[in-house]
Amino acid sequence: MKKLIALAIFVGLPLLAVLTYWNIYNGLVSSDEAVRQTYAQVQNVMQRQADLIPNLVETVKGYAAHENKTLTEVTEARSKLSAVARLDPAKLASDPELQKKLIEAQAAMGQAINGINATVTKEAYPQLQANENFKTLMAELSGSQNRIAVERRRNQLAVQAYNLKTRTALSGLVAQRHGFEPKPYFEASTTAQAGPPQVKF
Amino acid sequence: MRTIIAAIAFIVAASAALAQVPPLTGRVNDVAGVLSNADKSALERKLEAVEQMEGHPQVAVILPATMGGLDIERFANDVFHAWKLGQSGKDNGVLIVIAPKERKWRIEVGYGLEGAIPDGRAKTILSQDMDPHLKGGKTDFYGALDAAITSITADIAKEKTKAPSESSGEGSVILIIFGMAGLAFLVILIGGFFSSRRQLREEERQAEVQRRQSAAQLAMEDAARARSDYYSQPVQRRTYPSRSFATGAGVGAAAASTPKRKTSSDDYSSPTSSWGSSSSGSSDSSSSSSWGSSDSGSSFGGGGGDSGGGGASSGD
Numbered sequence: 070m071k072k073l074i075a076l077a078i079f080v081g082l083p084l085l086a087v088l089t090y091w092n093i094y095n096g097l098v099s100s101d102e103a104v105r106q107t108y109a110q111v112q113n114v115m116q117r118q119a120d121l122i123p124n125l126v127e128t129v130k131g132y133a134a135h136e137n138k139t140l141t142e143v144t145e146a147r148s149k150l151s152a153v154a155r156l157d158p159a160k161l162a163s164d165p166e167l168q169k170k171l172i173e174a175q176a177a178m179g180q181a182i183n184g185i186n187a188t189v190t191k192e193a194y195p196q197l198q199a200n201e202n203f204k205t206l207m208a209e210l211s212g213s214q215n216r217i218a219v220e221r222r223r224n225q226l227a228v229q230a231y232n233l234k235t236r237t238a239l240s241g242l243v244a245q246r247h248g249f250e251p252k253p254y255f256e257a258s259t260t261a262q263a264g265p266p267q268v269k270f
Numbered sequence: 271m272r273t274i275i276a277a278i279a280f281i282v283a284a285s286a287a288l289a290q291v292p293p294l295t296g297r298v299n300d301v302a303g304v305l306s307n308a309d310k311s312a313l314e315r316k317l318e319a320v321e322q323m324e325g326h327p328q329v330a331v332i333l334p335a336t337m338g339g340l341d342i343e344r345f346a347n348d349v350f351h352a353w354k355l356g357q358s359g360k361d362n363g364v365l366i367v368i369a370p371k372e373r374k375w376r377i378e379v380g381y382g383l384e385g386a387i388p389d390g391r392a393k394t395i396l397s398q399d400m401d402p403h404l405k406g407g408k409t410d411f412y413g414a415l416d417a418a419i420t421s422i423t424a425d426i427a428k429e430k431t432k433a434p435s436e437s438s439g440e441g442s443v444i445l446i447i448f449g450m451a452g453l454a455f456l457v458i459l460i461g462g463f464f465s466s467r468r469q470l471r472e473e474e475r476q477a478e479v480q481r482r483q484s485a486a487q488l489a490m491e492d493a494a495r496a497r498s499d500y501y502s503q504p505v506q507r508r509t510y511p512s513r514s515f516a517t518g519a520g521v522g523a524a525a526a527s528t529p530k531r532k533t534s535s536d537d538y539s540s541p542t543s544s545w546g547s548s549s550s551g552s553s554d555s556s557s558s559s560s561w562g563s564s565d566s567g568s569s570f571g572g573g574g575g576d577s578g579g580g581g582a583s584s585g586d
Contacts, residue, residue, distance in 0.1 A: 114578070205390030208582050212389030215343045219579035 093240045097249050100231040104252060107224035108158035111171070114220050116154035118178065118213035122147040125206045129185065132197035139181075139188045146181040149174040162228075165253040175217055182210050228252050290338040290345075291352040296570050298415075299332040302370045309412040313419065320423050324430050327362040327383065328355045328573055329422060331415055337369050342583050345369070346378040356380045356575020363575040364422055368404070368411055374585035375400055377418065380577040386429030387422065392582035395421045401584055 126140055153171045161167050186207070189197055197203055232251045235244040243249075292301045297317040298310050305313075313331065320329050330353065337345040346367045355363025361382035368375040377392045387395075399417035403410035 110578075204393065208390045208393035209388065212392075212580060212582060215581075216579040218343070219347050219577075 093243045103227045104162050104231050105158045107227040108161045111220045112154040114216040115150050119147050119151040128203050132194050139184050143181040146177040150178050291349050294353045297330050302333045302335045304370050304411050316419050327426050329364045331366045333368050336371050342374040342376045346376045347579050350378050350577040354572025354574050356573050358574025361575040376583040377581045378577050379580040380575045384580045386425050389582050396584040
């Protein structure tokens with residue numbers, strides 16, 4: 070009987086320790102992966118938005134060809150957006166500079182969309198306002214802004230969860246041993262936080 | 271240290287925001303209490319019918335007393351996320367929000383129905399079906415909801431006829447083909463082994479030779495038997511999604527393959543939901559509606575779907 074207990078202790082405890090360690094390590098790996106995936110998802114919806122722009126530019130050109138400034142703005146915003154959408158999500162997760170670029174690109178796009186909105190409303194292009202294609206595109210664009218906001222919120226939650234794991238008692242030790250660094254928070258700038266542009270047509 | 275505090279503060283704030291989500295009480299959640307009982311049950315019946323459609327899409331309605339200072343976009347997404355509308359893996363849910371106090375309304379579309387109802391279409395439904403009943407301080411909530419539900423149902427039905435074959439179906443066909451090929455290979459191997467032994471006996475017992483002439487025939491028989499066995503239980507294979515492997519790997523390790531956009535809180539709920547779906551969803555077409563008692567209409571629970579903020583909003 071004593072032998073059995075001894076056996077249980079000598080075999081069971083190390084086994085338990087190994088399993089716990091394994092468990093913690095895998096937990097870190099999976100939340101690390103989750104963070105990466107949320108970045109990829111953010112980039113995904115950004116690319117989706119960028120893809121809408123050429124069509125929008127075409128439509129607006131048909132009615133308001135002389136609004137060059139507005140159109141250039143939105144085209145520039147688009148190239149910024151697709152540039153950040155192509156970044157490696159793993160790099161993005163650990164580099165605050167790249168994250169800043171991502172936020173700036175989104176903010177620039179939000180401004181450009183609002184710019185078009187304002188122009189079309191103020192300069193009174195009633196035909197453009199009534200154009201079905203234009204209405205649909207604006208709805209898709211503002212939907213994209215909202216999608217980006219949603220995915221960024223989920224990204225923030227994933228980063229929080231990961232960072233907590235790298236800092237709490239036991240898993241913090243495992244994280245240190247295997248080089249799981251806390252990740253920078255994907256801070257929201259005030260412009261980007263303002264929410265999706267309102268389309269009033 | 272500061273980050274930890276920030277993290278905790280954030281999580282508290284996040285859960286506080288989520289706590290404002292009213293509990294799911296049915297298909298029509300009239301928290302504000304602006305619908306008559308007759309109207310409410312008429313809408314409920316209509317939504318029940320939607321759920322009988324292929325893939326069991328779930329459309330829910332909420333009329334919150336207040337959105338607690340949140341944007342309607344944020345509020346709608348939080349509610350959708352908390353209620354898990356739509357079937358797990360299909361994300362085929364739609365949430366219609368009308369906030370009578372804030373005078374805003376929105377259609378929030380789950381990931382899986384973004385093809386059937388893209389944002390532009392959602393905006394059209396808002397402006398054609400809902401705005402006329404609501405804009406300018408009007409309060410015909412029933413009229414707005416009824417018209418919107420009709421349009422949404424039509425859109426979902428249209429999408430279904432447009433794309434009748436599901437990708438998951440193709441996937442399982444491929445699985446079956448590979449499985450058959452593998453089985454046939456095994457059977458031939460085993461058959462070859464047995465037949466070589468049997469050939470020894472053949473010399474002793476001629477009678478048996480007549481019945482089983484060649485190894486190939488035996489192999490064929492076995493293959494046929496194996497095939498029928500296989501067909502009698504193909505379901506088990508199909509309900510082996512990557513997530514249940516992760517759960518099986520167990521010891522909490524898991525979740526490495528738990529997909530995409532899931533937040534930490536979901537990590538705890540996903541094992542249960544995957545158990546649920548692998549047992550109840552066993553026959554995929556007939557019973558897979560996640561809340562069994564959908565005929566009674568009394569219970570309406572989250573099916574595990576999610577939304578990424580698709581849809582459109584309107585308001586006064």
